[in-house]
Amino acid sequence: MKRMGKSLARVALLGVCAAGAACTTLAPASRPVPTPAPRPAPPPAEDTRPSPAPLPPPSGAGSRPAPEPPRDVPAPRPQSDASGASGVLLEQSRAQRAAGSLPAARASLERALRLDPNNAALWLELGELELQTGNMSQAATMARKAMTLAGRDLRLSSRAERLLRAAE
Amino acid sequence: MLAIAYGGYLAWTATSEFEGRRWDIPAQVYAAPLELYVGRALSAELLVGELRRLGYREDPRLVGPGTYRVGLGRIELATRGFSFAGDSEPEQLVSIAFVGGRIAALRDSAGRPTPIVRLNPLLIGSLFPSHGEDRIIVAPDEIPPLLSETLKAVEDRRFDSHFGVDPIAVARAIFVNVSAGEIREGASTLTQQLVRSYFLTNEVAWGRKLREAFMAVALELRYSKSELLHAYVNEIYLGQDGGRAIHGFGLASQFYFGKPLGELELHELALLVAIVRGPTYYEPRRHADRALERRNFVLQRMADEGLASNDEVQKAAEQRLGLADDSRRSTTHSAFLTLVRRQLSADYAREDLERTGLVVLTTLDPAVQAAAERALSEGIEALGKEDVELEGAVVVTSPHTGEVKAIVGGRNARYEGFNRALDARRQIGSLIKPAVYLTALESGRYSLASVIDDAPIVVELDRRNTWTPSNFDDQAHGLVPLVRALAESYNLATVRLGLDVGLEQIAATLQRLGLEQKPTLYPSMLLGALALTPIEVAQVYNTLANGGFRVPLRAVRSVVGEDGELLQRYELEIEQAADPGAVYALNQALVQVMERGTGRTVRRLLPADIVVAGKTGTSDDLRDSWFAGFTNENLIVAWLGADDNRPIGLTGSTGAARIWARVLSAIEANSYAAPAPDGVDETWIDYVTGAPTAARCPDAVAVPVPETDYYPRAFGCQGQTGIGARIRSWFGGDDQ
Numbered sequence: 001m002k003r004m005g006k007s008l009a010r011v012a013l014l015g016v017c018a019a020g021a022a023c024t025t026l027a028p029a030s031r032p033v034p035t036p037a038p039r040p041a042p043p044p045a046e047d048t049r050p051s052p053a054p055l056p057p058p059s060g061a062g063s064r065p066a067p068e069p070p071r072d073v074p075a076p077r078p079q080s081d082a083s084g085a086s087g088v089l090l091e092q093s094r095a096q097r098a099a100g101s102l103p104a105a106r107a108s109l110e111r112a113l114r115l116d117p118n119n120a121a122l123w124l125e126l127g128e129l130e131l132q133t134g135n136m137s138q139a140a141t142m143a144r145k146a147m148t149l150a151g152r153d154l155r156l157s158s159r160a161e162r163l164l165r166a167a168e
Numbered sequence: 169m170l171a172i173a174y175g176g177y178l179a180w181t182a183t184s185e186f187e188g189r190r191w192d193i194p195a196q197v198y199a200a201p202l203e204l205y206v207g208r209a210l211s212a213e214l215l216v217g218e219l220r221r222l223g224y225r226e227d228p229r230l231v232g233p234g235t236y237r238v239g240l241g242r243i244e245l246a247t248r249g250f251s252f253a254g255d256s257e258p259e260q261l262v263s264i265a266f267v268g269g270r271i272a273a274l275r276d277s278a279g280r281p282t283p284i285v286r287l288n289p290l291l292i293g294s295l296f297p298s299h300g301e302d303r304i305i306v307a308p309d310e311i312p313p314l315l316s317e318t319l320k321a322v323e324d325r326r327f328d329s330h331f332g333v334d335p336i337a338v339a340r341a342i343f344v345n346v347s348a349g350e351i352r353e354g355a356s357t358l359t360q361q362l363v364r365s366y367f368l369t370n371e372v373a374w375g376r377k378l379r380e381a382f383m384a385v386a387l388e389l390r391y392s393k394s395e396l397l398h399a400y401v402n403e404i405y406l407g408q409d410g411g412r413a414i415h416g417f418g419l420a421s422q423f424y425f426g427k428p429l430g431e432l433e434l435h436e437l438a439l440l441v442a443i444v445r446g447p448t449y450y451e452p453r454r455h456a457d458r459a460l461e462r463r464n465f466v467l468q469r470m471a472d473e474g475l476a477s478n479d480e481v482q483k484a485a486e487q488r489l490g491l492a493d494d495s496r497r498s499t500t501h502s503a504f505l506t507l508v509r510r511q512l513s514a515d516y517a518r519e520d521l522e523r524t525g526l527v528v529l530t531t532l533d534p535a536v537q538a539a540a541e542r543a544l545s546e547g548i549e550a551l552g553k554e555d556v557e558l559e560g561a562v563v564v565t566s567p568h569t570g571e572v573k574a575i576v577g578g579r580n581a582r583y584e585g586f587n588r589a590l591d592a593r594r595q596i597g598s599l600i601k602p603a604v605y606l607t608a609l610e611s612g613r614y615s616l617a618s619v620i621d622d623a624p625i626v627v628e629l630d631r632r633n634t635w636t637p638s639n640f641d642d643q644a645h646g647l648v649p650l651v652r653a654l655a656e657s658y659n660l661a662t663v664r665l666g667l668d669v670g671l672e673q674i675a676a677t678l679q680r681l682g683l684e685q686k687p688t689l690y691p692s693m694l695l696g697a698l699a700l701t702p703i704e705v706a707q708v709y710n711t712l713a714n715g716g717f718r719v720p721l722r723a724v725r726s727v728v729g730e731d732g733e734l735l736q737r738y739e740l741e742i743e744q745a746a747d748p749g750a751v752y753a754l755n756q757a758l759v760q761v762m763e764r765g766t767g768r769t770v771r772r773l774l775p776a777d778i779v780v781a782g783k784t785g786t787s788d789d790l791r792d793s794w795f796a797g798f799t800n801e802n803l804i805v806a807w808l809g810a811d812d813n814r815p816i817g818l819t820g821s822t823g824a825a826r827i828w829a830r831v832l833s834a835i836e837a838n839s840y841a842a843p844a845p846d847g848v849d850e851t852w853i854d855y856v857t858g859a860p861t862a863a864r865c866p867d868a869v870a871v872p873v874p875e876t877d878y879y880p881r882a883f884g885c886q887g888q889t890g891i892g893a894r895i896r897s898w899f900g901g902d903d904q
Binding site: 084085089103104110111114115117118126138141142144145147148149150151 | 203205206207208254255283284566567568569571715716717734737739740741742743744748752800801841842843844845846
């Protein structure tokens, strides 16, 4: 019925383009065909470029902590066995961030967090990304979230505190 | 003169429809891709189930993407790649080794360890109009040449040479059909069929036939054979799924076989071509015999035309129809798709969702969804309540990300009806209590070790009315520590505690936790005189499971446009909703619910070594049975009740908790565990009286307390205070 309606509408148009020429200028065949071509792959997971110093400078202090390899994520966690995969995604996220692709970096981090949600280092990284994009309140919340997960890991808690100070 | 004008009109209509036609393409909705990595809890059986859902074929030679083979303790597969808005996964060969229900090793084709691999996401449905066409568009280079050739061989042998109509075929069809005594062949060319699908109804009338023939010729004059064939492959009607019309070979391949067109085997491709002739008459699920006969006729035609060898055809003809399970049916994931629509409706017009070819990437975990559906229907069955029409709902979320993994809207999940998970608003009973206790813990005036009085109380509502709550067992339990009052779900203690911390504060706590409505401030609210839907309960409990951080529940991760560009990402956003120390303590009390309280019976159904947190809920007269509980990876809310709200004779622990345990044991074996936040200490108390006691004592329980509070340590069992408290509790019950 709907189609017949469309056709009837065209009958009305017919008078307008009865001269013939105008009728042929209808849109060229533009069928909506999604391209199946593969898109460029993200940087390979093995990319082990050093982290681009993701930390905000600690206020007051001049020293900046060395970037840490992902294997260093806190050991005393119940699911440390997943840190292999989440560690690789963390690296991938850092590489994407270094390449200036923040949305992709964020997506990789969220993917890592789905595998390893109790990993304070991942929440910190996400908070630092939020800080970089100017989303202060999210950065602060991520820092607080990381603090609740850092447990007795002093390195992670002090990194969380720096993030919190930078965001507030 | 009039005839020429009419002819011109027909020709113009046909060509402009062809040129200008943009198919209404409903948004295609995908589940979350399954992530495979070392350490993941996943058994070989579950993986095979997942692969079958995805239409993977078992093939010892692993030929082509979408195949797998099973070895001893391992599965090898050739994955399909995928790409959505720049997020891509390559095709690859991987070998997965399993030990003890977990992935123990993951290697690529060269035997190198590979950290993480994703399977292609399952297409779970589309957002098609309530009665309308659904299709997946196939690009010209995605059409298997064998499909084109077979279509021609069966439907239109002279397609490459005729001019839109085929007089020879007409004569032949008359001859064949008359001698066979039934309709074996039609004389319509593919072009005529295309025209018919565009404009015309299926009535058999000479006027229509002539119009159709005329328009077909007009199309032939303007367009190439390959353009016409491409349009045909995407246009033609191939089946019905309730109100959803299956159009085009791309969708038909997914609908009938659960895999992309390019992966179809000879017998599968032949079946699709067989269906063209009559999607209702040859409906393969309903009329398997007819469909099989027609398929084999198509196969024979392929052999006759030299499209396949006699050998291949012979083998293909021996195959069964090989239809996929019904997971491609629109009703299969209708409960989840409703949530997807609701989330998207905030940002997209209905028209856009139903017409513009969007791709929606969601959070659904198909394995969890299937397990939850089974748990609800089998669990209700096992309860043996034949006297009431028992219904139920289940919601499963991922606490830290707020992603909704599964939604079950009723015991018959395949029935597209009332979605109880989203729309059944029912009294929550004791499920409200954690909000009361959290408010108390946050006030700083109470800890889990604080002792409160579970003694009768008369609450004045106004000058004339009073409210006299009672415990479920009609007993008063005297002085009890907070942890026990919550674990055993004592009503009297909770009412006293709630009145002390304030209804207004408790309502505010609920809202902070994620409740959108403001509860009415009646004292009966303290015992759950508040009606919520299962998904609203899930939002509140998700905040608890997430350590006091509120994440809006999400069903959609992102939306990709027709051209593959990313339109929207629904990012992870969290808000701190409660004090982490107080939530940590509350969750430890919810663990005690399972260890010692109202959840203990159900706790025994789970493996002994895992830790879970949860809360039962029962409404007045046993009309509603609730359970909400969580581990680190899953929050599960289960509800049971009758649609007409009659009593069902089940409490939270005898009803919904069993459903909950079934879901949990089917989907994971991980624990709830959280590190103690800063400022939280731990002290040992007697579970019964709350008195300080030594860790080795019977009934000793460790509870988190604020570091700043002073708690005496006891070196013996039931110290001085303990005995005093116990004596007081004997008399406490006789107050009033």
